[in-house]
Amino acid sequence: MFAILLVSLLGLAAIVWLASGPARVRLRRQQVRRQPFPKAWREIIKRRIPIFKTLPTHLQLQLKDHIKVFLSEKQFVGCDGLAITDEIRVTIAAQACLLLLNRNTNYYPKLRQILVYPAAFIVDKEQRDGNGLHFQHRAVLLGESWEEGQVILSWQETLKGAADPRDGSNVVIHEFAHQLDQEDGSANGAPPLAHPADYKSWSDTLGREFSALQYCANNGLPSLFSYYGATNPAEFFAVITEVFFEQPDEFLNLHPQLYRELSHYYRLDPLQW
Ligand SMILES: [Zn+2]
Incomplete structure (x- = not known):
């Protein structure tokens, strides 16, 4: 009898624990959305994200809410001596969140960190050739998306991508599309x-x-x-x-x-x- 009661209690506790996690996250996000959008962030968007003013009003509002949540959850890391500023955070978040508009989104759930380099960066890559042999090579990159929860971006390229919203090239949109692709496993x-x-x-x-x-x-x-x-x-x-x-x-x-x-x-x- 005691064992049955214990098992039921443990089952109940597990259900409560499972249900409260996502509910807690939802509540916290609601609270974040209710906070005003800082004026300084609005200025950054005006200066750096020309596509913003082309959006219909309801999407502009949605995007601002997404930016607030995104910035409250994701960590930014400056690399090669780059100091992370609100300018960097908001410029990246605004473009990343374009991909979330109108969708039932969980804000890139696997993504934990955005690493930002001042310009193009060099990485050592391990690749496999046609015979299955691994080899190392160095690559100069403007952006990259890792399945382990990181996006890496060149700040210079991020600015360039945002500045011309009609040239079909945007490193932030590109890397965050990979993140969406990676939500269900590998890209x-x-x-x-x-x-x-x-x-x-x-x-x-x-x-x-x-x-x-x-x-x-x-x-x-x-x-x-x-x-x-x-x-x-x-x-x-x-x-x-x-x-x-x-x-x-x-x-x-x-x-x-x-x-x-x-x-x-x-x-x-x-x-x-
Ligand atoms: Zn790619």
């Missing part, structure tokens, strides 16, 4: 979709368009998308996300079905901005 070009039924048309459309980009890249044919997207399906998703937010008109004209897939996933139509 493979298929982030978790809202409904199981969505996966078929996602993989049909993205698979076909990925092959088309590979063909363009291999034969030097023009494409709206950077050849870098032909590297693998994960890079393809990140590259088309940059173009979706920054060149929606060309995107819709040239790749209407792909545009609709992304529009459905992001719950946004940047063409209207």
